[in-house]
Every structure is written in C-alpha cells, then in structure tokens.
C-alpha cells in the first residue's frame with residue numbers, strides 16, 4: 001500500500017467528515033443562544049445527593065467497562081492469533097470435512113465459541129452491575145438465553161458472510177475489497193430493513209401502541225400531522241421493555257415499509273402524555289430529517305475505505321506474521337481473524353468521529369422535537385426538560401461525566417445539556433423563526 005494513496009484516502013475522509021459535520025452542526029441564532037445558556041445551566045437536570053453519589057459511582061464503573069471492552073476486543077483477537085488458537089481452529093475445520101461449507105461453518109462456530117467465552121467475564125460483570133443498580137430486572141436465565149440467541153444469529157449470518165468473502169477472495173485475490181463491498185452493502189441495507197421484523201421480536205415483545213394506549217396514539221397523530229409526514233398508527237409500537245429493564249427509551253428503526261417508531265412500556269408508565277409526545281417527536285425527527293436513510297448511506301460508503309484498509313492490513317500482517325501464526329495465505333480460514341482484527345482496530349479509531357456525528361444529529365432531533373410539539377403540549381420547555389430529567393434519573397445518568405470520555409464514547413449530548421437546552425429554546429417567544437417549521 002503506497003503511503004501517498006493512504007494519505008489521499010485519509011484526507012478525503014477528513015474532508016467528507018468536515019463537510020457533513022458543517023452541514024449538521026449548523027445552528028440558527030436562537031438555537032445557538034439557547035445552547036450558550038444551556039452550557040452554563042447546571043440546574044435543569046439534577047439528582048438528590050444520595051442518587052448523585054450512586055450515579056457518579058455507576059458512571060465510573062461504566063467508564064472502566066467501556067474502556068475495557070474497547071481494548072479487550074482487538075486484544076483477544078490478537079491473542080488467539082499469537083497463541084496459535086486460530087491455527088488450531090483452522091486445523092479442526094479442515095480435518096472435519098473436505099466440504100467447504102462444513103469447514104466454513106465449523107471455523108465460524110469455533111471462533112464465535114472462543115470469543116463469546118472470552119467476552120463472558122466482562123458481560124457477566126456488566127449485567128451484575130446493571131442488576132445491582134436496579135437498571136436491569138432481567139434474570140440470569142433470560143440473559144443467557146439472549147446470548148444463546150445472539151450466538152445462533154451470528155453463526156448463521158457470520159457463516160454465510162464468511163463463505164461469501166472467501167469465495168470473492170478466491171475469485172479476485174487483489175480486488176476482493178471492492179467486489180465484497182457490493183454484497184456487503186446489500187446485506188447491510190437488507191439488515192436494516194428486516195431487523196424490526198426478524199431480529200427485534202427475538203429479544204422483546206411488541207404490540208401495536210393503539211391496543212393499550214388509544215388516546216396517546218391520538219395525541220401522537222397530532223404531532224405527526226404537525227410534522228407533515230406519514231406515520232400511520234399501525235407503525236407505532238409498544239415494546240414490553242419492563243420484562244428486562246427499568247430505564248426509559250423510544251426509538252425509530254427500519255426504513256421504507258418496515259420503518260416504525262417504538263416506545264418502551266416503561267416510558268409510558270412513568271411519563272405524562274405531553275412528555276411522551278416530546279420524546280416521540282424527537283424520534284419522529286429522526287424520520288423527518290432523514291437520519292435513518294442517511295445513517296445507512298453513510299455506513300455503506302464508509303465500508304469501502306474500511307475494506308480497502310482491511311485488505312492492505314491483512315496483507316501487511318500476513319507478510320510479517322503469517323508464518324509464526326501458521327496462516328500462510330489470505331485464502332486460509334484463519335485470515336478471517338486477521339481481517340476482523342484490522343477492521344476492529346479501524347472501527348474503534350473511527351468511533352469518536354461516528355459519535356460526534358451522532359451527537360450532532362441527536363441535537364437536531366431535540367430541536368425538531370421542541371418545535372414539533374409547540375402548540376400541542378401545554379408547555380414544550382417544561383415538558384422537554386422534565387422528559388430528560390426522568391430519562392436521566394431512571395438511567396442514573398451522571399451529570400458530571402468527564403468531557404474527554406463523552407467526546408470518545410457518547411452518542412448523545414450530555415443529558416444535563418439536553419434538559420437545559422429544552423428549557424432555554426423558545427424561538428416563538430422572541431419572534432424568531434423556528435429551525436424546521438419556519439413559515
């Protein structure tokens with residue numbers, strides 16, 4: 001890989017990122033002013049002293065867990081390469097059968113088994129923490145069942161993808177990073193489409209929101225009408241989150257015919273219809289502002305340089321360590337672990353950029369929410385602030401998160417900022433134009 005090509009690629013990626021951020025971080029004067037007020041307001045989201053202490057302790061644990069997870073993922077892949085586990089798994093798969101399908105699925109099964117076992121201690125610790133802080137009410141049986149389902153899914157999908165990528169590698173040894181990108185994009189788009197139909201129901205129960213909350217659906221339809229978009233009541237779902245969690249949430253998922261809004265039953269139990277309308281309007285903002293389509297498109301585009309770097313990374317490592325790792329060529333099953341290691345490092349390095357982008361669009365959805373419920377709920381500023389107060393309280397969100405940690409790991413702006421922004425943002429009071437609903 002020529003250094004010049006790599007520099008050109010990195011410069012192009014930096015330029016695309018800067019342009020996208022410039023576009024999505026653009027603020028109206030009223031929005032910028034509310035943002036400045038929010039930065040200096042530490043009373044919009046507060047916790048009583050005892051809860052604050054627990055929140056700070058929990059956030060310290062979460063921080064350590066997140067850092068450990070981030071480091072452990074590439075480290076475990078490196079370990080199984082260096083310790084010869086990969087070569088052993090490859091040997092077992094090849095000795096089982098001459099049939100490539102059997103070999104591929106056996107190799108992926110062993111790889112998943114080893115990595116899941118290596119992940120288990122951190123996973124158990126994380127779940128125990130969530131239980132002890134009362135964030136999770138999921139028992140160990142159900143927790144293990146979720147892991148087993150995840151394993152089966154990863155085996156099926158990972159096995160098919162492995163068969164595909166090795167087929168492409170044999171067919172085009174030097175251009176596979178491009179040829180594999182095309183089916184990978186198709187798989188990603190198909191994955192986003194079918195997730196709400198096929199994957200989500202494996203882990204949680206869903207029912208039409210109108211079934212248990214018809215008056216709420218009526219109010220939400222008012223918000224939808226205000227947004228001038230089309231989300232029929234059949235695309236509004238209630239998720240029975242209370243079987244596993246005590247936290248609040250709502251999200252938007254799928255696209256086209258599978259596009260839908262999901263509200264957790266915990267949110268409905270704790271929030272007033274006006275507060276739910278605000279949370280819902282934030283979710284609708286992701287619809288209306290095209291975040292799902294855009295997120296999918298950006299992920300698809302980002303895969304191409306990722307695969308290109310992955311291809312060169314695999315070659316570089318095979319050349320230097322192929323012999324000692326007992327993986328002679330990229331056509332060996334074991335080279336999949338090298339590729340995963342390279343992709344894992346690259347995706348970890350790109351996390352801060354992806355998260356900065358995510359925080360920008362989450363803020364846009366907050367602005368959208370406030371504007372969409374204007375005139376429908378009694379007091380958009382108070383309802384918004386209170387919704388964030390409840391979200392934070394029930395997740396034990398630490399109002400004092402370290403900015404450096406937030407910069408790397410957080411996908412949303414700090415909850416204190418979001419609450420304070422909701423309280424301060426009121427373009428109508430000063431006769432300014434709203435950002436998304438300008439006349």
Ligand SMILES: [Zn+2]
Nearest residue numbers: 282286362365
């Ligand atoms: Zn959001």
